[in-house]
Amino acid sequence: MLGRLNHVAIAVPDLSIATASYRDQLGARVSQPQPLPEHGVTVVFVELPNSKVELLEPLGENSPIAAFLAKSPDGGMHHICYEVEDILAARDQLVATGARVLGSGEPKIGAHGKPVLFLHPKDFFGTLIELEQV
Ligand SMILES: CC[C@H](C(=O)O)C(=O)SCCNC(=O)CCNC(=O)[C@H](O)C(C)(C)COP(=O)(O)OP(=O)(O)OC[C@H]1O[C@@H](n2cnc3c(N)ncnc32)[C@H](O)[C@@H]1OP(=O)(O)O
Ligand SMILES: [Co+2]
Numbered sequence: 001m002l003g004r005l006n007h008v009a010i011a012v013p014d015l016s017i018a019t020a021s022y023r024d025q026l027g028a029r030v031s032q033p034q035p036l037p038e039h040g041v042t043v044v045f046v047e048l049p050n051s052k053v054e055l056l057e058p059l060g061e062n063s064p065i066a067a068f069l070a071k072s073p074d075g076g077m078h079h080i081c082y083e084v085e086d087i088l089a090a091r092d093q094l095v096a097t098g099a100r101v102l103g104s105g106e107p108k109i110g111a112h113g114k115p116v117l118f119l120h121p122k123d124f125f126g127t128l129i130e131l132e133q134v
Pocket of ligand 2: 009130
């Protein structure tokens with residue numbers, strides 16, 4: 001089911017500080033901030049030769065990363081995103097094995113303009129998984 005690693009996401013309390021750190025200290029190419037109100041986050045992508053790192057800052061009152069940052073105020077690794085060819089087939093196969101798909105269970109459009117779904121971290125060894133159809 002799984003294809004390439006699309007990105008690893010890090011939740012941060014201040015996106016401008018995190019962006020400056022990746023750009024100026026680590027010498028990485030970093031995209032412009034992209035507000036995603038439907039997802040309750042603003043994101044920046046760090047472009048690596050073989051993958052991406054997504055930096056996430058809460059946006060709005062009901063951000064899904066607010067509780068995470070309350071527990072880890074300095075930030076931390078938030079999720080890992082794998083590519084799949086057919087997100088509905090992947091979802092149905094996972095649900096049949098008892099995995100919990102978060103939210104309504106229907107894919108939403110993510111930061112890359114592609115359908116995404118999230119899987120509960122308790123079902124995957126404490127790691128929140130995002131699936132992105134490519
Ligand atoms: C899609 C746009 C963009 C993109 O790439 O295109 C993004 O990636 S946006 C990313 C932000 N969106 C999401 O994270 C959506 C899915 N997330 C959720 O639905 C919630 O955050 C959820 C269900 C993972 C956690 O919800 P909530 O914070 O309300 O619940 P709890 O704090 O009670 O957590 C329950 C339990 O899970 C543990 N937990 C929570 N988040 C994580 C995490 N990121 N990694 C590992 N574990 C996590 C939390 O510690 C609780 O455990 P417990 O033992 O009960 O304390
Ligand atoms: Co993501």
